[in-house]
Amino acid sequence: xxxxxxxxxxxxxxxxxxxxxxxxxxxxxxxxxxxxxxxxxxxxxxxxxxxxxxxxxxxxxxxxxxxxxxxxxxxxxxxxxxxxxxxxxxxxxxxxxxxxxxxxxxxxxxxxxxxxxxxxxxxxxxxxxxxxxxxxxxxxxxxxxxxxxxxxxxxxxxxxxxxxxxxxxxxxxxxxxxxxxxxxxxxxxxxxxxxxxxxxxxxxxxxxxxxxxxxxxxxxxxxxxxxxxxxxxxxxxxxxxxxxxxxxxxxxxxxxxxxxxxxxxxxxxxxxxxxxxxxxxxxxxxxxxxxxxxxxxxxxxxxxxxxxxxxxxxxxxxxxxxxxxxxxxxxxxxxxxxxxxxxxxxxxxxxxxxxxxxxxxxxxxxxxxxxxxxxxxxxxxxxx
Amino acid sequence: xxxxxxxxxxxxxxxxxxxxxxxxxxxxxxxxxxxxxxxxxxxxxxxxxxxxxxxxxxxxxxxxxxxxxxxxxxxxxxxxxxxxxxxxxxxxxxxxxxxxxxxxxxxxxxxxxxxxxxxxxxxxxxxxxxxxxxxxxxxxxxxxxxxxxxxxxxxxxxxxxxxxxxxxxxxxxxxxxxxxxxxxxxxxxxxxxxxxxxxxxxxxxxxxxxxxxxxxxxxxxxxxxxxxxxxxxxxxxxxxxxxxxxxxxxxxxxxxxxxxxxxxxxxxxxxxxxxxxxxxxxxxxxxxx
Ligand SMILES: Nc1ncnc2c1ncn2[C@@H]1O[C@H](COP(=O)(O)OP(=O)(O)O)[C@@H](O)[C@H]1O
Ligand SMILES: [Mg+2]
Numbered sequence: 001x002x003x004x005x006x007x008x009x010x011x012x013x014x015x016x017x018x019x020x021x022x023x024x025x026x027x028x029x030x031x032x033x034x035x036x037x038x039x040x041x042x043x044x045x046x047x048x049x050x051x052x053x054x055x056x057x058x059x060x061x062x063x064x065x066x067x068x069x070x071x072x073x074x075x076x077x078x079x080x081x082x083x084x085x086x087x088x089x090x091x092x093x094x095x096x097x098x099x100x101x102x103x104x105x106x107x108x109x110x111x112x113x114x115x116x117x118x119x120x121x122x123x124x125x126x127x128x129x130x131x132x133x134x135x136x137x138x139x140x141x142x143x144x145x146x147x148x149x150x151x152x153x154x155x156x157x158x159x160x161x162x163x164x165x166x167x168x169x170x171x172x173x174x175x176x177x178x179x180x181x182x183x184x185x186x187x188x189x190x191x192x193x194x195x196x197x198x199x200x201x202x203x204x205x206x207x208x209x210x211x212x213x214x215x216x217x218x219x220x221x222x223x224x225x226x227x228x229x230x231x232x233x234x235x236x237x238x239x240x241x242x243x244x245x246x247x248x249x250x251x252x253x254x255x256x257x258x259x260x261x262x263x264x265x266x267x268x269x270x271x272x273x274x275x276x277x278x279x280x281x282x283x284x285x286x287x288x289x290x291x292x293x294x295x296x297x298x299x300x301x302x303x304x305x306x307x308x309x310x311x312x313x314x315x316x317x318x319x320x321x322x323x324x325x326x327x328x329x330x331x332x333x334x335x336x337x338x339x340x341x342x343x344x345x346x347x348x349x350x351x352x353x354x355x356x357x358x359x360x361x362x363x364x365x366x367x368x369x370x371x372x373x374x375x376x377x378x379x380x381x382x383x384x
Numbered sequence: 385x386x387x388x389x390x391x392x393x394x395x396x397x398x399x400x401x402x403x404x405x406x407x408x409x410x411x412x413x414x415x416x417x418x419x420x421x422x423x424x425x426x427x428x429x430x431x432x433x434x435x436x437x438x439x440x441x442x443x444x445x446x447x448x449x450x451x452x453x454x455x456x457x458x459x460x461x462x463x464x465x466x467x468x469x470x471x472x473x474x475x476x477x478x479x480x481x482x483x484x485x486x487x488x489x490x491x492x493x494x495x496x497x498x499x500x501x502x503x504x505x506x507x508x509x510x511x512x513x514x515x516x517x518x519x520x521x522x523x524x525x526x527x528x529x530x531x532x533x534x535x536x537x538x539x540x541x542x543x544x545x546x547x548x549x550x551x552x553x554x555x556x557x558x559x560x561x562x563x564x565x566x567x568x569x570x571x572x573x574x575x576x577x578x579x580x581x582x583x584x585x586x587x588x589x590x591x592x593x594x595x596x597x598x599x600x601x602x603x604x605x606x607x608x609x610x611x612x613x614x615x616x617x618x619x620x621x622x623x624x625x626x627x628x629x630x631x632x633x634x635x636x637x638x639x640x641x642x643x644x645x646x647x648x649x650x651x652x653x654x655x656x657x658x659x660x661x662x663x664x665x666x667x668x669x670x671x672x673x
Contacts, residue, residue: 062570082573089574095567099589108585109575153571160575 012071013038013196014059014164019068021054028054030220031068036164039194041187043207046217047243052200053168055217059198060166061085072163088162090170094149096141102128102152103137109160127155130189147178154186158193165190167199171206183210204244208232216240238350241285247348248291248324250284259284263320265300267344285348288314291326292343295334299341303334317342430648436641456638460646465627473607473624474650476538480545480606481599487546488553489595493583495554496561496591497569507555514551521547522612529616541621544612549602556601560594561587596661603654608647 014036021029029051036042044052057063059070061082070078077085096105103124110120128134131151133144141149150170157165167186171179187210190197201207207214208228215225216239224231224240235241238249252259252267259267259282267284293315304323305316312327315334326342334340436442437456439449460466495503513521522544526535534540564587572582588595610625617623622630628643 060574062573082570083576083578087574089570091567091571093565093567095565095571097568097572097586097590099592108572108577112576112581156571156575 011038011074012036013040013073014198015069015071015074016055016059017069017071019055019058019070020066021051021058021063022066028220029058029065032217032220032222033068034215034222034225036196036198038196041190041197041199041210041212043199043201043211043214044217045201045204045207045214045243047202050217051220052202052217054220056089056166056168056198056200059164060087060089062089086163087166088157088160088164089166089168090150090153090157092169092172094141094146094153094173096149096152096156098141100141101137102133102139102141102144105141105152106137106156106159108156123159127159128152130158131155131185147174147182150174150182151185154189158195162195165195165197167197169201169203172201172203179206186210208244214244216243233346235285235348238283238285241287241348241350246288246325248286248288249350250286250322250324252282252284254280254282261322263322265319265322267347269347269349281351283350285350286324286344287346288325288327290345290347291317291324292345293317293326293328293332293334294341294343295332295338296341297339299339301340301342303336303338303340305336306334433641433644433648436638437645439638439641442638456642459635460639460642463631465622469622469624469627470646472621476541476545476623477603477607477650480542480549481602483542484546484549484553484602484606485595485599488550489557492554492557493561493587496558497587510551510554513547518548519611522615525612526615535616536618536620538617538621541613541617541623544616545606545609547612548605548609552598552601552605556598557591557594560591563594564590592661596658600654600658604651607650 012035014034016032016034018031018033019029020027020031032051032055034042044055046052054063058065061077061080065078069076072086096102097108100108106124106127107120110123115123124137125134128137131154133148133151133155136144136148136152141152144152150173153170170186171183174182183206199207199210211228213226214228214231216223216231218239224236231240232244235244235247238247241247250259250261250267252261254269257269259269261267261284289312301317301319303315304318307314307316308330309327311330313330313332315326315328317324317326317340328334435449438452438454440451440453440455442449491506494500495507525544529535529540529543534543568586568590569582572586577585608625610623610629613621613623614626614629617626624643624647628640628647632640632643
């Protein structure tokens with residue numbers, strides 16, 4: 001787990017300091033620290049049950065943390081009740097008030113703040129215009145589609161002029177096309193308005209597309225935090241590597257400048273700095289798009305299966321006990337049964353983890369991708 | 385055709401998967417049959433009552449009256465004390481319902497939205513009010529009402545009628561409150577609403593159909609209440625049902641029919657008044673589509 005230096009807090013829009021929350025005996029959020037710059041878009045990414053919603057609801061004031069501090073604009077807000085926090089939340093479920101018109105839904109918060117009627121009217125019209133629903137003010141929520149309802153909910157949240165906008169998987173109830181449309185819209189809107197935003201999602205694509213930074217959560221802890229590019233290119237743990245994008249893991253043993261996989265396959269580690277290779281058992285991580293496949297009748301690998309993914313084909317390759325996946329161009333002439341040779345564009349080295357993937361204290365060996373091409377050779381064939 | 389197809393496709397987004405035509409037709413037919421059955425079972429007994437109320441000569445072999453008269457109406461409407469009963473019933477009942485709402489709805493809200501220690505005990509005690517013969521409850525209450533000097537007073541009558549409304553006014557709105565999605569409540573707090581504002585502006589309107597049902601049932605329960613009202617209110621305060629019970633035995637069946645018709649009027653009027661509230665809104669078990 002990486003925590004950020006706490007000294008970064010001054011001038012931050014939002015700071016979490018070792019925030020903890022347990023339900024009954026079960027720890028949901030474990031010492032989460034995070035500091036978010038003004039206008040930044042930070043995503044909490046993690047599998048279901050990793051504590052994302054709990055973190056978000058603690059920021060919004062719906063759940064009180066057991067420990068730690070939450071600062072908004074350098075003020076501790078832990079004791080500030082929901083209705084007085086400078087945050088606004090967009091919920092996963094459709095949450096418009098069904099008995100109020102679209103316009104009244106948006107104006108609700110402003111009415112509570114006793115703003116002048118004319119001001120409210122212009123503000124609501126403005127917000128509905130922004131979300132592209134200018135003509136829908138008089139309708140009831142039930143007369144809108146799911147995507148339109150979420151846009152109204154967004155207008156309702158923005159009407160509160162929050163310091164922090166909280167989005168809890170707001171696109172997950174929508175179908176794919178709408179989801180992509182709405183998140184693109186949210187991203188450009190957030191850039192324009194500049195509201196500091198925290199998004200919770202389990203969708204890696206969403207996280208990669210929207211975020212300035214991503215915090216990957218696992219079992220209530222931040223496993224890694226960084227820009228989408230940094231997290232994708234240099235995952236610090238196998239968990240992060242698998243959660244963002246796909247990754248093949250090949251178990252092997254380091255032997256000098258080589259990694260020996262079972263079945264007599266070797267992977268040269270020439271490009272890895274000597275002090276990072278270490279010794280003993282390792283996991284070699286290779287993203288499917290970094291596997292370079294060349295059809296070769298004498299190659300060590302055999303194509304078991306080909307799956308069309310639209311823009312690429314996914315090859316399932318095997319050589320003895322070693323199997324991996326590769327993304328290749330659609331015009332690569334390889335059918336199931338064909339042989340091929342492999343090279344790796346990037347390698348990631350992780351310390352070995354037990355089968356099943358549960359690796360506690362699993363630490364990255366090489367934190368940077370290994371750029372030089374590593375040619376896989378089959379030792380038996382080379383000897384022949 | 386092409387002009388119409390565009391908005392149609394838009395519409396499809398709001399609808400669940402389309403069902404085969406045959407199922408739709410079957411469902412519609414069953415609906416129609418049920419509707420007709422409901423109309424039949426509601427209107428025929430009422431019509432029969434009205435017929436009886438105007439019956440002059442009505443002897444066994446004949447299935448319908450052989451002559452008609454307004455004599456029974458004349459007798460009932462000119463009987464001394466009737467006007468007093470009508471005024472009494474029509475004023476006391478709304479008071480009872482309003483009081484019941486004020487006392488029970490906060491409890492219903494708590495029961496529907498929160499988990500607290502002893503919640504089951506509260507629910508059980510509310511339920512037990514209706515689980516035993518009501519007369520034993522009234523008899524147990526009479527010494528207390530005597531002690532409080534409430535026997536033979538309007539306040540006493542109100543209290544005794546209130547008891548019969550408690551179950552409806554807590555249980556039904558509690559399910560209505562419980563059915564409101566948490567996100568709607570969270571969103572209201574998020575927008576700056578205090579607990580009371582959330583209750584007033586979100587919960588109450590969304591639970592409205594269930595409250596309307598509870599109010600109708602409470603009204604009818606209080607309006608028809610005769611046992612306790614008689615025990616506590618007699619001889620000063622005889623509401624319509626009490627008077628009917630005391631007179632029915634002394635007169636022919638047509639006399640009771642007239643009374644029954646008169647007693648039905650408030651119910652019918654009430655149903656017509658609240659009709660649109662019963663089936664509107666969301667977040668309620670009573671939502672119909
Ligand atoms: N109100 C609650 N009561 C008990 N356990 C809860 C509650 N809310 C969340 N949890 C538990 O805390 C953990 C984290 O939940 P959550 O924050 O909802 O995860 P996520 O949003 O990442 O799916 C889960 O194991 C969940 O079961
Ligand atoms: Mg969640």
